[in-house]
Structures are given as C-alpha cells and as structure tokens.
C-alpha cells in the first residue's frame with residue numbers, strides 16, 4: 001500500500017466544520033483550476049447537515065470563497081424513491097444545504113437520479129452511469145470517471161455509499177454505478193457508485209462523528225478488516241482524509257494529523 005489515509009480529529013462536530021470547509025474549498029479551487037468545474041459526489045446520512053455547517057458560513061478570505069456556480073453535484077448513493085420522499089438523499093441535501101446557499105455564491109448544477117425508473121433499479125443505475133459518461137468523458141475513452149472529491153459517511157457496520165460488508169457489489173469491477181435491491185439499511189432499493197470509482201477520485205473524504213462510530217473505526221483503522229470503508233482506505237491511501245470528532249475515535253490507535 002502507498003501512503004496512509006489522513007485522520008483529522010476535532011473536539012466536537014462544531015470544531016470539525018471549519019477544517020472540512022478548508023479541505024473542500026481547496027478541492028474546489030484545484031478542480032476549477034484543472035478543468036473549470038468542481039465535480040463532487042455526496043452521500044446521505046448525517047453528511048449533508050455537517051456539510052452545511054461547514055459551507056454556509058460567510059467566507060473569511062478570498063481564497064476561502066465558495067463558487068457554487070462551478071459545482072457539479074452527483075450522488076455517491078441514492079435511494080430508489082421520489083425526489084421529495086423523506087428517504088431521498090437529494091431531498092436531504094436540498095433541505096440541509098442547497099436551499100440555503102446565498103444567491104451571490106451561485107447555483108450548483110445538481111444531478112439527481114431519473115425517477116422515471118423507480119420500479120427498475122438496474123435501469124436507474126444504468127441511466128445514472130450514462131449521465132456520468134456524458135459529464136466526464138466517453139466510456140470508451142476513460143476507464144473510470146475522476147471526481148475531484150467524493151464525500152462519504154461511514155455506517156456503524158463499516159458500509160459506505162451503499163456498499164455493504166460482505167456484499168457481492170464489493171467485487172464489481174466493471175460498472176461505474178450499480179444497483180442494490182437488498183440493502184441491509186432501509187430502504188432496500190438503491191443505486192451506488194462502485195468501489196473502483198470511489199477509489200479513483202482525486203480526493204476522498206469521510207465524515208464520521210459520535211461515539212457510536214468508535215467500535216467500527218477501531219476495526220477499520222487497527223485491523224483493516226476488508227470492511228467497505230477499509231477498502232477505500234486501502235485503495236485511496238493518502239488521497240483519503242477522515243474528518244471525525246474525538247468521540248468517534250476514542251481509543252482508536254492511529255496517528256492523528258495535526259493540521260490540514
């Protein structure tokens with residue numbers, strides 16, 4: 001394995017927000033200078049709320065400025081439900097973050113699932129993959145899309161996106177987007193980016209907070225158990241950064257990074 005993932009720990013979730021902001025703005029700025037846009041994928045769970053706490057406060061310096069007009073937002077995973085459903089990751093992101101972005105920061109281009117295919121989740125995954133192909137490059141000219149940043153959560157069982165421990169989807173090596181109909185976390189029907197796509201991003205960040213995460217973080221960082229989050233750590237090496245609060249890593253033996 002190459003260099004190790006970075007672990008940034010903060011006393012509380014509130015202290016984590018400025019660090020996460022600094023990291024996201026840097027990823028934004030380098031995406032824009034590389035290709036004029038910032039291509040980011042986001043998960044559901046607690047992430048949209050933490051992201052809002054990081055990104056919505058006013059900027060403190062020119063280099064700390066968000067330019068949402070250059071953002072292309074995709075979903076790292078999404079549930080097969082209407083876009084206004086209580087289980088929709090799109091609806092969650094809309095409520096927590098998108099609807100609160102001040103107009104002067106610009107409006108991001110947001111890429112939700114095509115709800116015409118709610119009853120055929122494989123077709124929904126295929127259509128989302130086609131959307132990525134249109135946005136990133138032709139499928140035959142690139143093996144995998146390169147997101148500037150993928151923002152992930154970590155479930156208490158070590159899942160990330162909708163990639164669950166021991167599930168056959170972890171062995172998917174061809175598709176960019178896969179469907180799942182037996183997600184152990186409800187709702188059962190979802191689509192998800194695949195592990196090769198996650199591991200291919202320029203940067204990959206996990207946000208995990210609260211004491212409920214410490215047992216699984218021990219397994220991920222101390223044992224490298226083959227859990228989905230551990231597979232991202234292995235595949236991404238030092239392109240992976242974890243933003244956690246102290247409660248989530250209490251008792252976890254792994255070196256914390258001092259500064260970003």
Ligand code: 6PG
Nearest residue numbers: 043044045046153154155160161
């Ligand atoms: C989903 C999420 C999922 C989430 C983790 C962590 O759609 O279910 O994308 O992968 O990120 O379950 O969730 P918490 O941050 O709420 O613990």
